[in-house]
Amino acid sequence: RKEVEQDPGPFNVPEGATVAFNCTxxxxxxxxxxxxxxxxxxxxxxxxSVYSSxxxxxxxxxxxxxxxxxxxxxxxxxxxxxxATYLCVVLASGGSYIPTFGRGTSxxxxx
Amino acid sequence: xPEVTQTPSHQVTQMGQEVILRCVPISNHLYFYWYRQxxxxxxxxxxxxxxxxxxEKSEIFDDQFSVERPDGSNFxxxxxxxxxxxxxxxxxxxxxxxQGPYNEQFFGPGTRLTVL
Numbered sequence: 533r534k535e536v537e538q539d540p541g542p543f544n545v546p547e548g549a550t551v552a553f554n555c556t557x558x559x560x561x562x563x564x565x566x567x568x569x570x571x572x573x574x575x576x577x578x579x580x581s582v583y584s585s586x587x588x589x590x591x592x593x594x595x596x597x598x599x600x601x602x603x604x605x606x607x608x609x610x611x612x613x614x615x616a617t618y619l620c621v622v623l624a625s626g627g628s629y630i631p632t633f634g635r636g637t638s639x640x641x642x643x
Numbered sequence: 644x645p646e647v648t649q650t651p652s653h654q655v656t657q658m659g660q661e662v663i664l665r666c667v668p669i670s671n672h673l674y675f676y677w678y679r680q681x682x683x684x685x686x687x688x689x690x691x692x693x694x695x696x697x698x699e700k701s702e703i704f705d706d707q708f709s710v711e712r713p714d715g716s717n718f719x720x721x722x723x724x725x726x727x728x729x730x731x732x733x734x735x736x737x738x739x740x741x742q743g744p745y746n747e748q749f750f751g752p753g754t755r756l757t758v759l
Contacts, residue, residue: 564746575734575750576686619686629742630699631676633686 535632536622542638549610553637555620556602564623565603567594569616570636576619579605610641645669647751649735655757656725664720664754666735675718676736676748677710679703686734692718693741725758732756 537556545551557565565582580587582594582603593606607614620634648667656662668675677689690700692710707723718737722729732755736748 564742566747570686573732575752577750578747581747623742623746629691629746630688630701631746631748632688635685 536620536634538618538620538634539637541617541636542640544640544642545610547610547612547641547643549641550606550608551610551639552607553605553618553620553639554602555604555622555634556600557620557622557632558601559622559624559632560601562601562622562624565594565596566621566623567592567603567605568619568621570619571616576633579618607639610639612641612643615639615641645671647735647737647749649733649751649754651754652752653755653757655759658727658758659724662722662725662756664722664733664735664756666718666720666751667716668718668735668737669739669749670716672737672739672749674698674738674741674746675710675712676738677720678734678736678750679731680734680753681731689720691741698741722756725756727758730756730758 535558567579568576569579570576580589582596586595591608595604617636617638619636622632650665675692678686680686688701689704691698709721711719732753734753735751738748
């Protein structure tokens with residue numbers, strides 16, 4: 533069964549900390565990867581796409597490791613406002629572009 | 644900033660009734676999606692829609708579900724005979740591109756469906 537698995541949470545970190553999440557995927561035909569954040573009882577919002585070479589957006593860095601079939605998200609200098617659930621989303625190629633979501637990893641940033 | 648809108652925000656219905664959930668995608672987007680999220684569980688893909696037809700659907704999207712783009716702006720999800728297990732948050736999303744790393748989907752705020 534094709535699955536997207538994420539680190540169990542919650543991650544409870546102080547402000548200013550660096551925190552990293554991993555997400556593994558089982559479908560080797562996966563081609564596109566995304567991180568979304570979801571606040572409690574709200575809609576998912578795109579945080580960043582994950583490119584093969586890795587990419588950075590301010591305090592957020594995403595990496596892709598195709599050989600080991602995982603993606604990661606690094607958050608530096610955590611802010612209280614980063615508290616949310618982070619969802620890993622994978623799109624496979626090969627005829628079916630059904631997005632598969634992970635269950636999410638909860639991050640709690642405390643003062 | 645353009646956004647996806649959904650109505651109603653909360654729908655309560657009796658088991659066996661039909662419901663229609665409505666969405667207005669971002670105006671220049673061509674790809675539309677419906678997802679559901681049962682409370683405490685992960686977001687699940689239901690269906691994608693492009694060029695007035697379904698492009699992909701999951702095993703959840705069975706014969707009780709249908710989608711329609713009745714005009715140039717609305718995108719609807721109909722559930723024909725609701726069951727208790729249909730209770731969930733239903734999210735509509737849209738994207739400018741259909742595949743690849745540019746398939747950045749923008750989600751609406753969701754409709755919470757409660758089936759009694």
